[in-house]
Amino acid sequence: MKITSALRAAKRAPVLQVAKTGVAIALSWFLAGLLLQVEMPIFAAIATLLVVAPSVNQSLMKGVERSLGVVLGVVIAIIGTFVLGTETWAVMIAILVAMGVAWLVRASPGVTNQMVISAMLVIALGQGSFDYSLLRIVETVIGALVGIGVNMLIVPPVLVGPAREKMADLGSETAATMVRLADALVATHTPGQLQGLMIEARLLRPMRDAAAKAIEDGYESLMLNPRRSKHRAELEEMKRVLDEVLSPIGTQVLGMTRAYFDHYTDSLAEEPAAHDIADQLDRAAHDVRLVVHEADINPEPMTSMIPALTEPLELRPPRGGNWILIGALMEDLRRIRMGLVKDEAD
Structure with missing residues (x-):
């Protein structure tokens, strides 16, 4: 040093x-x-x-x-x-x-x-x-x-801005991880590419911890602060999105990537069910961005304000020996859907 x-x-x-x-x-x-x-x-x-x-x-x-x-x-x-x-x-x-x-x-x-x-x-x-x-x-x-x-x-510091930035980064990376997995499901890969996919997915954990720490710092900055009432609702919404949406979905996406890494075969790219799951992951990634946008965490305009997850996926029987991986991916995808589609979660 x-x-x-x-x-x-x-x-x-x-x-x-x-x-x-x-x-x-x-x-x-x-x-x-x-x-x-x-x-x-x-x-x-x-x-x-x-x-x-x-x-x-x-x-x-x-x-x-x-x-x-x-x-x-x-x-x-x-x-x-x-x-x-x-x-x-x-x-x-x-x-x-x-x-x-x-x-x-x-x-x-x-x-x-x-x-x-x-x-x-x-x-x-x-x-x-x-x-x-x-x-x-x-x-x-x-x-x-x-x-x-x-x-x-003299203008007591309010640490809501850093928390918003960390949450926006986490939401963007969660959606990006889902898109990368969706793209991977419909193509063949070398061992090095699979390893890179796994490494990128693991980045969600430290980003989630950083977001949680930023929200905690935000709450602490509001204690005994004259401006606390204005910003507390923002932090509460961020914490809700983190605890109820981004954190659980991040866990599921990481699990899906791990299962794909462990059970990958070249024949998976030709599996119709894999293409169906990839489509659902793309839709879910859109809805993750939408949740972050609606919570005013990321003010960037969306290309579409309509949720993409509309109808549940009807799975066709997988071919060959891919049924274990397809089943595992479907279970994690079901949990992701429950976190995004409020009517089904209720």
């Missing part, structure tokens, strides 16, 4: 996030200095820097986390000063004690880091003074409150 890749992020933070953090730090610095009459309210600035998060919910949790860490760290510093004094080695002992206490209570990394930093700075800079310690606690709380407030007031 190159050093530059380890030190650089995959992408830049949004400009709005950087601007909000800068505004929040400046405001907390000014406010803490004005209220507490201190020249360098470093604790307030640090708290604000760490609290301004991508979502209001995360911001609130970080505010509680940092404030609790400071309180515990200051308490350790006061007790350490009373017992050990303010010698240089007392700072090291206070750091070790803070780490030990955090480990015993299973504190989060944020609380642990804040405990250690606060204990160290209170002894090193404030000589364990109670007044200094109390000021640092109040200063940190001011910084955390300012960070939370600014994150709520």
